[in-house]
Amino acid sequence: MERHGIRGLILGAAATAALAAPLTGCSDDTTPSGVASAASSIASEAGDALASATAEAGQKFDEFKNGVNAKGDVKVSDVSTDSDGRSAAKVTVTNSTSSSKSYAVQIDFRDRSGNLLDTAVVTVDAVAAGAAKDATVRSNRTLSGDVTAEVARAARN
Structure with missing residues (x-):
């Protein structure tokens, strides 16, 4: 033995x-x-x-003054790899209010086990009332393996 x-x-x-x-x-x-x-x-x-x-x-997020929690207004697509080799995902913000708003959205990039690999913030400005607007969020560095994206937090003002 x-x-x-x-x-x-x-x-x-x-x-x-x-x-x-x-x-x-x-x-x-x-x-x-x-x-x-x-x-x-x-x-x-x-x-x-x-x-x-x-x-x-x-x-x-600290710079995004008087932001209101808007995580429910945000959806994120599956992750792809961009031409620079970084992970990227499409973020869609749907403004649920009656006036134009700007959004700050934090996306966490994770591996399939749920481990945090990277986090990035994208701002989506001037989303018209009741309308949707897309933006692309990219990881700060090259990530390997099977990467997923999730909305960690979102704020609107």
Whole structure:
């Protein structure tokens, strides 16, 4: 039993090194600690990018003075990949009021497991009363895998 445990550990470390080797660039450090360091660095960069995007989304909503919750007025399409390799989705805002309104819409890009990959804000200005208007929201960076988009929040003023 102990032999399988050690064998499994060795095979797991080898597989991790093989899969992570492309991530380490030109580095010759394929030791488990070197691979772990490279993976940690990549995860840290992704986390920093997400934190930056989340902070930027918060700032855009802060600039949208006296906004009223309008999440129910917004629909988002399936995600596609644009010519720059970034994830994109069509946002449709339907103004349910009796006067022209502007909207700020935050879209969260997630993987199929629901993990947050990126967030972006799009503004849709001068949507006529009772009318619908489309805009395109794009991720801040290239996302991989099966990406979905959801309306995180929306405000109108």
